[in-house]
Amino acid sequence: MKKMLKNPLYVYGDEVVGVPSHLNFGQYMVTTMWNYGDKIAMINGITDERLTYRDIVKDAMNIAVSLTRIGVKRGDIVAICSENRQEYWSTFIGTSCTGATFTATNSAYTKDELLHVLNISKPKMIFCSQHAYKVHEKTLRSLSYMEKIIIFGTDRPPNTLLYNDLVKNNTNITLENFRAADVVGQTDTAVILYSSGTTGLPKGVMLNHLNILTTCNMSSTMNPKESSLTITPWYHTMGLIGNLRIFANGGYFVYLPKFDSDLYLKTIERYQIVQIVVAPPVLVALCKFQSNYDVSSVKLVYSGAAPLRSDTIKAVKDRFPNVTSVLQGYGMTEATFGVTRDSYDTAHLSKTGSVGRVVSSCIIKVVDIDTKAPLGVNQPGEIYIKGPLVMKGYIGKDRSEDFDDEDFFKTGDIGYYDEDRCFFIVDRLKELIKYKGYQVPPAEIEAVLLQHPSIRDVGVVGIPHADAGEVPRAYVVVQPEANVTEDEIKNLVKEKLSNPKHLRGGVQFVKEIPKNPSGKILRRKLREMSQIRNEAKSKL
Missing domain, CATH: 3.30.300.30 (ANL, C-terminal domain)
Structure with a gap:
């Protein structure tokens, strides 16, 4: 009988999240983004190059058809190794439409680091920027499972394909005559990302179509009607899934290839940025950097990846005089994105230092570090999470090592919730x-x-x-x-x-x-x- 009742020590999110019945992430993104038409989706903050929603979708459909013609199918793995650039999103979405699994790698990896993550996922093909290919050509050529290398840009190295040729092959494709390959959304892996590796070597995190569709269909954390500035690389869940959520809600963002305090503040002034999404170390650097740029347009600051302390929040409000809210969220690659958060429309309910309340569809329990017994209000312990946001598991690792007997994922993070069910993160268990x-x-x-x-x-x-x-x-x-x-x-x-x-x-x-x-x-x-x-x- 106990199993039929909610546990009073667990914290439950709202149970309703609307996802499409086909549970096909690629088809969902193509349809959703097409409906936003010629609206600007993203801007390169250095070159001012702009892409509309239709631009991205047209290229994605062309990539999907071309990949299918050269042998990509459901169950295959397709990788990308590139800095943030415009072709990234059509490659990602196009790959998903084939039924294949997309995996993103860091172009700045050393040879050993790249070999480690590629040997986890074993991709059949890889998309590379010109720079990434020059750095990693020998490594990529040494992999027996790598059948084709596709290059961004106009220079074609020997024995490679060009991305530009793939997107030009199918000029008559429209949304009306396009259909993504069938998938089983609850079980098919849509994306493989790699855990941050703060305490050891990265592990391959398998996210299925339902995982990603669930987070994309939650209410927007940022205001989709206002501009955002992002610097997070897109091979990381904060950049990849975070920006997908912006696309799903019809917003737009300005992106920079890397963080530089002067360039960052200059970009805020140039584009009159209203919302910024940054990790605490970036906020600290911005607050201590001396400049005369006009940053009065910034109204909302959103922080994740590490706890944000009250003194930093005060410094942020001093640095950005018109900021009305400094909000936080808490998540991880293994949970697709965030499991607790505040959002722009509930900012008045946020508490200083809190990472917000549990998101829809998610259940959280806090357990004693030693006994694993559930804890109550204001009792710090390890955070366990459960719900359709939580990964299938790690590649090559038994789920029982990371999930308990109720199928809660053991996050390794120490935190607690207060009487209002607001969560606070203390630190990593292993740290x-x-x-x-x-x-x-x-x-x-x-x-x-x-x-x-x-x-x-x-x-x-x-x-x-x-x-x-x-x-x-x-x-x-x-x-x-x-x-x-x-x-x-x-x-x-x-x-x-x-x-x-x-x-x-x-x-x-x-x-x-x-x-x-x-x-x-x-x-x-x-x-x-x-x-x-x-x-x-x-x-x-």
């Missing part, structure tokens, strides 16, 4: 520093250090200690021409935080903090730096 039995969240120490005007960026990890288990060490990036000492930084933490959080592991000054594309600190790389430093000391 908590274990000092003499105390669990120390590194993000809390980082938030304190970022208040110092001379500190531009910071990352904190635990380093091994014979008596305490682990002690916190801070890696600090100092502002240009600023002076701050190790003792000054240690004393700041002593003044602001309790004894277990003091920097007993010391302070190391570095040029930059390693991060993944969404802005998460790669703590495993900081730990590697600690290990190298300790080994060097032991040799002296």
Whole structure:
């Protein structure tokens, strides 16, 4: 009987999300985007090149037909290795229309990194930018499963196909005579993305058509009538799925290939950007960057990928004088996109520091780290999630390792919800520093250090200690021409935080903090730096 009743300790989202009965992501995007006609969908913030919805759909349908003619079918894997560029979206949607699975890789990967992710998915074909092909040609040619390489641009290297030829082959295709290949939306994998790898090597995340259709059909987080600025690379879920949601709602965005404070603020002024979507480290950098650009157009700031602290929110409102809301969401590749959020139309209900309420169709429980028993209001524990947003699983890994017996996915994130069912994220379970039995969240120490005007960026990890288990060490990036000492930084933490959080592991000054594309600190790389430093000391 208990199984028939809702658990009072679980947090349930609204149960209704409208998705098309065919559960075919490719067909849905083609139809939806075609209906927006000649409306601008995206703008390159550097070149001012613009694409309309019809532009993207026409090319996507042509790509789908051409890929089918050269042998792509349901169940195949088609990859892309490219920086953000206009052909990306028609390639993605066109591939999906063939029934094949699309996988996105980082063009900046090293040889070993690229081999690792491609050997997970084993794509039959790959689309490459000219730059990516020049860098990775030998690696791609060495793969026995890679049958064809398709190049963006006008230069055709030997034994490759050109994207431009594929989109010109079928000039008479219209929405009326086009139909995407049949799929089984609940089980067929639409997209393979790769987990962020903050604690280890990336894993292949399988998202089915239903996963993506569910998030695309939720109410819009951003106002679709206003401009947005994005810098997140499109091989990452925050960029790929986040921008898909904009397309599904008929909005438009300006994009930049990478983050640069001066260029970013200049682009806001040029395009009168109203909404910006950024990770906390980007916000910190923008708030500390001195410039005279007019950023008064910005009204909404949306942040994800890491917790946003109250002092940062205050600095954002000082930097952008007309901002009415600084909102947060919480999600991950394994959940397609976000599982909690605030949105532009519910901003008045948001709470400082909160990542919002559970989204439609999702169920969340917070469990005790040791006993796994469900916890109640204001009790921090590991977050478990369930619903049609949650991935099929990792490629080559048994689901039982990552899901509990109720089919909840174990996120590895520590958080809690309050009496209003608003969620707050504390830190990653694997990133908590274990000092003499105390669990120390590194993000809390980082938030304190970022208040110092001379500190531009910071990352904190635990380093091994014979008596305490682990002690916190801070890696600090100092502002240009600023002076701050190790003792000054240690004393700041002593003044602001309790004894277990003091920097007993010391302070190391570095040029930059390693991060993944969404802005998460790669703590495993900081730990590697600690290990190298300790080994060097032991040799002296």
